[in-house]
Amino acid sequence: MPGSSAAPARVNDFTIRFANVNGSGSASANSLILKAICRMGVPVVGKNFFPSNIQGLPAWYEIRVTRAGWRARGASVDLLVAMNAETYARDLADVAPGGWLVYDSSWPQELLHSRADVQALGVPLAELCTEHFEGGRTRTLMKNVMYAGVLAALVDLDPAVLRGLLDESFARQQRLRDTNVRALETGYQWARAHWSCPLPLRVERMEATRGQVLIDGNTAAALGCLYAGATVGAWYPITPSTSLMDAFRGFCAQYRVDPATGRHDYVILQAEDELAAIGIVIGAAWNGARAFTPTSGPGISLMQEFLGLAYYAEVPAVIFDVQRVGPSTGMPTRTQQCDLLACAWASHGDTRHVLLFPDSPAECFTMAVQAFDLAERLQTPVFVLSDLDIGMNDWLTPELTWDDGYRPDRGKLLSAEQVAALTTKFHRYLDPDGDGIPYRTLPGVSPKAAYFTRGSGHNRLGAYTEDSAEYQDVMDRLARKFRTAATLVPPALSDGQGASLGLVSFGSCDAPVREALAELRAGGLAIDYLRVRAFPFGTEVEEFLAAHAALFVVEQNRDAQLRSLLTLATAVDKRRLFSILHYDGLPMRARCIVDGVRAVLAEGVQA
């Protein structure tokens, strides 16, 4: 019986996993629970593991309740809600010793195995649903809400919070609301009637989530595009980036439609493929609109030729690469950080690109805005490299803020007045300011502003050339511009100083890294941390690397891509860089880093 477990009470510090079948409606039940815990003031982490199909395959969802406010995936599964008979055996095997498992006791008994160290709690969900609801579809859907009710009883969620959430969700669908509430109550009451609730794992109100929201990175990035003033979005659907454009469309429908005329202050184009999507973005940005495309690995591969054009012809473009597991089609619904090299050197010839590395939805928002500013300032493509974990999971995030004083940095874009004031003929690729950045103009603005854009050899005046010196002149300026980029991108952030050990990481690794560092430091290890936020690297990266005798580089790919960039683009001696690599497609846990660091140190690295 719950409550009778020998395990010590674990308040606000445990992980629940839901084992579902995709397409069965479990997502809303799981998110209901996540939100409820959050509203009770307790920090949560939600991670969704779903298959690359539409219906009928196993899917999992994990909720970590984390008093300490960690943002990484939980270390173990303490409570498992087994809703998929097919995966029952391996689900059971995954529960931590001393944990609990809730299953549907309507299932045939022969399905069930048991573990001595896991307490299994059967609840006849199917039967209850048949009893309480009519129709197959409703019964299937309500089973999910019902297990939410069961769970509420088991971990002591406030039923009023849950009901409040249902009220909001179904504000305009009273009948549906009632059905949902009934399912919730049924589960809740059944659990309390049959077991002594709550379990030692339970949620207790805190005040730790005030001013925070639960938002995914793609939605946050879309908000960033909206706020940055992007007017043209082009894309080709691809998991896990699709929801970024969906969100942008939603926001535009609300905030970019003239209420009087219904006319749109934006254009969203579903292109025929990624080559066309980036072409549209380049064309629009060349013509002065802020334009972007969200994509993932295969799209990056297809965009290479155009990305080289944009680099060489110096056209702004913003690309969101929501990374998934590669190579090739790989595992489209799993997460990885594996496109750094493909983006940094996208295209043939001598090319270099600017990359931004958000660590969370919050930075997806801010970096989206920065990406547009940088793309226009530098007149070059800028990549925002997020990943499936950031992009598609809801993260507890300090409420996004906006400075109404913000004005877009259009860079060296000459206005009609500026062109009119020119006393000499306008030339496109001069470098009057010595920072490698030329001036540009838009079509239609002035009879004096025309220039010709081409990916073929051109000189500083913008004229076609096959002359060696003229060609090289432009290439050298582009190299200079890239050095300027290093001074403009968001700087790396560091935590700690003076230790001889350092850890360098980026993006979604930040969450597990911080948790790992806490554990390592608690164990007495002095170690500093640098979170890289962009490529090319600023001097602060150089300095951090120089200041540490040994450095761990933590990243989510097989080939140590961040370490490669550090090795090539800084003065660091690569022998001082120790890789900790995680590339199985699931979000990283802190354990992997703690173990990784300790393993290297055990080999006698000089600290």
Add this chain to the structure above:
Amino acid sequence: MPGSSAAPARVNDFTIRFANVNGSGSASANSLILKAICRMGVPVVGKNFFPSNIQGLPAWYEIRVTRAGWRARGASVDLLVAMNAETYARDLADVAPGGWLVYDSSWPQELLHSRADVQALGVPLAELCTEHFEGGRTRTLMKNVMYAGVLAALVDLDPAVLRGLLDESFARQQRLRDTNVRALETGYQWARAHWSCPLPLRVERMEATRGQVLIDGNTAAALGCLYAGATVGAWYPITPSTSLMDAFRGFCAQYRVDPATGRHDYVILQAEDELAAIGIVIGAAWNGARAFTPTSGPGISLMQEFLGLAYYAEVPAVIFDVQRVGPSTGMPTRTQQCDLLACAWASHGDTRHVLLFPDSPAECFTMAVQAFDLAERLQTPVFVLSDLDIGMNDWLTPELTWDDGYRPDRGKLLSAEQVAALTTKFHRYLDPDGDGIPYRTLPGVSPKAAYFTRGSGHNRLGAYTEDSAEYQDVMDRLARKFRTAATLVPPALSDGQGASLGLVSFGSCDAPVREALAELRAGGLAIDYLRVRAFPFGTEVEEFLAAHAALFVVEQNRDAQLRSLLTLATAVDKRRLFSILHYDGLPMRARCIVDGVRAVLAEGVQA
């Protein structure tokens, strides 16, 4: 007057440049001269500089006569044949002090400038042509042959050799032959009648070209494809790779058509673009044909997605990247070595590719064959990275040889008998030999051999998977396979040992590097040389790098791409790697390297 020049006689050691207009038929005259010198037993280097259009723009051709047998471009222009009035001024400016210039004295005088240190020789070519020939087209064409005659007199080419060449070229066109001979003679006689010939710059018979041929890299590569047994070629036309497929088609027409039936033992497909070209190659190679595609930078960019598929699904493919100046469309008729990174990491996700670096047409032939063997042995794409200089210029090359004992290495491809003998079910992605290379089968061979190829997540059995461990298992094996590749690729070659200075280079840099080394060594510098011939690097590269305190890395791109690969893939400390970069699109000269090395040494590098 020629002959009266104060310059010392320079026998078999000078450079002639022809300044032409493209599309005017000068190519055959220039090649006539190149071949004639070669037949006189004197080593030559021919370099063609042509514009990216079809007709009417300036084009240049250089012939270096090099007693010593150097293979690089000449250091200066000693004799200029100015056939393009439009570029006359800059052509004149390019002549080395003490040099000569031949021009058409039919031109209006006001066109001509002069230099005190250059002797200008006017010959009334246009007038002579009008006098001797009928019809505009013939007159234009014969002007070229006529200047060849003039040149023959000036530098003392054997008229019999020239006539012999014309006899061969026009063996079946007697009238045309006669016209050409007449033009040649006219020029020759005119020169001898008006000047005291030859100049101090002259050609004297040697025996240094016996057993050598003049062949370009694309033709040699096509021969390699023919001899390796390639049966499927797919491509999309792109300069400077087009002539590779043209040559292959020509060879196939001769050696792969059944004389009885006219049926073809090959298929050549002009695809609709490069994405399709590589797709066809992958499909054909997957189905057991040796298949290849020639392309250049933009094609490499477009092939990225498919290249990732071939890496991950483990399908052989041979890609010839005849590099030209990037990024983007760049300068299509200029040479560079700028696609190393784009090829080595082609595609998103964790990918790695095998690259071969021919230094000359001779290696285009041998490496083409090796590429097919490696692609099948390793079941992965193999890139042959040549460049425009190698691919499109005629190089003096020791006669290619063939070992009739050669048998294609089909790698771990199970025959019908081997499949029949299997006692267990066939699985595609096992690693029974521990070298990371699995076994494969072909469709249609046996009812027991079927497997499913996919770019999405798969396990070692070949089944679809989204399981972390199964995915990682395959990725780790692929990494193992890449380590095996390092043991199979052609090893780097070294020259010299024991010096503390080393120079590392590859591909078409070899020619100027060897000449530069001779000069540096003659000046007393001890320096060793390593020519890298493939990526991944074998242990010999590691050893060479380790054995030298300072290393010059010579390459033809802006971003030090070879140095990047060395930095990442070996243990070398990058501070010991000094870049000498040349990226103006023209073939490198030895001077650039000599100066580069001396400049670094002058800065006090530890030798």
Add this chain to the structure above:
Amino acid sequence: MSFLPKPKVAHPGLPLNALGLNRRDYEGVMSTLCAGCGHDSVTAAIVQACFELELPPHNVVKFSGIGCSSKTTAYFVAGAHGFNAVHGRMPSIASGAHAANRHLHSIGVSGDGDSLSIGLGQLAHVIRRNPRMLYLIENNGVYGLTKGQFSASADVGTRSRRGDVNEQRPLDPVLLALALGAPFVARGFSGDREQLVPLLKAGLSSGGFALIDVLSPCVTFNDHEGSTKSYAYVREHREAPVALDYIAPRRAIEASYAAGEVLPVTLHDGSRVLLRKLEPDYDPTDRTRAAAFVQERALANEYVTGLIYMEPERRDFHTRHNTADAALNALPFARLCPGAGKLAEILREFR
């Protein structure tokens, strides 16, 4: 999260074909598509057609791109090699494989997204190349696998599950194929196996590139009222100008027909199709009129199904390339390599 192994139980009662195989021998791994997905019905029809044509499974090769539809190549003929390529680029893979071995039976399965958006160029050019290949577009008007965006074949006014309305005119793959000169163009419906199976068999036997646009509703994202690609709509709004019987080489023509109404056409492999005209005017060998008919019916929101166009005398890929009879991938090396002697001869030109 891997597939459930599908139990392969011997069914002693099932009828066998001439190879001694039963229908189930032409199945593949278990489908992971949504219950009711049209694509599963097409898979079943392919199984049936291959079984009836008595194709040796290992002489079949299966190609696809990416999408729900493209997944289905794993669900039929387990004994065949399959290649699930990248999105929209399967035609080039199939072309290359066909170049390497002309003797295999190629079946390509694609979706409307895969073939009409990202893959339109490759589709157009494989049609021009005319390899012997059955090419299916499982056309549902949406991107199923990426959850319901409009595809290029979505009709004007179609409403997505999210509520957006499509305003772009649809591309009709049949009209496109006709304009591109395809030699065999048909349309089927996943819900009508009786019409589809003979079409598949005719396509597989046509000796060239056979394109079949199969309306195959997506029950999850595009089967609601108002969708012209829904089961209900297609069932009601299709028209077949000719009906088709497929006759295997060794069987006598059994169907009795009145001259003038039925057009028997002999296919590449000796099999025949009998075209029974339902519309008296319709001539499936007149490309111009076929296109006009399809276009006219489209204006009336009707889908023309059946065998729409067929050009009996068209040179296929290998005929045009004059390729050897033997598969290129099986030619002995000695036949391919001219040898050392010839090399010296070749090099004489380069002196």
Add this chain to the structure above:
Amino acid sequence: MSFLPKPKVAHPGLPLNALGLNRRDYEGVMSTLCAGCGHDSVTAAIVQACFELELPPHNVVKFSGIGCSSKTTAYFVAGAHGFNAVHGRMPSIASGAHAANRHLHSIGVSGDGDSLSIGLGQLAHVIRRNPRMLYLIENNGVYGLTKGQFSASADVGTRSRRGDVNEQRPLDPVLLALALGAPFVARGFSGDREQLVPLLKAGLSSGGFALIDVLSPCVTFNDHEGSTKSYAYVREHREAPVALDYIAPRRAIEASYAAGEVLPVTLHDGSRVLLRKLEPDYDPTDRTRAAAFVQERALANEYVTGLIYMEPERRDFHTRHNTADAALNALPFARLCPGAGKLAEILREFR
């Protein structure tokens, strides 16, 4: 190796248009194409059309891919911004630019290689999007810039300079565009400026996507006897079912015509075209019959030229997207950014 600067001498005698510009003001840098190249004639026709339409040069934008044809955007309207993109992908660049500013006059120039091989997908989809744009295919049946390979529009039997014979059937961009639903489809000939200039003007004024396939012989690689894209062949084998007069908005209709023979159509910008029918049956507003006519004539090896199809009432890109009247690239930031207050509101949903 750079261009010779083209002397821009003032020609006081040249006629001026309403903007006070003369024809030469619509020229660009000097052409580097082969002497006699058809593309140069097309360039001259574009210059003429822009001059006559009185387009302010800086309101014109020029787009192209890669090829001899694609180079020509540098040779006209020097006062316009130009974008010479990558091979075959200009349509997406032009679409994006048009999205950003709907008020510019877009002229795209492409080749048959650029548009029908590598760019076929992009061409098809820009047709579907229907931006206001004049799109020319300078069609010579070869890849000029890469020295004479067959393009997808090369006719069967065409012999290349190297002696190969093309055996693939040609793609006809006109038929393709009709099948893809293009709203304005025409064909011209570089050697007939009288027909071409009004077509260009009508295309530029059509209010949507106007595709003109211009037969433009390549004198270097495809102008020999036996080439169906040679000057001689095209001159002899073309047929124009309708003749076209273009009438600027402010001019009265001058041509006198008999009712029933002439169809006046008002274009987007108020200009009109008068279609004089030469073939009594021909109806340039009936897509199905236009396609049938083109296909029939093609079977007789004839090129139909002139205005082949025109759909007057088709919603263009921005109408369908319901875009604001102002150019998106000129909207004030305050109108685009909802501001801090709204952000708090938006975030309420995420608690």
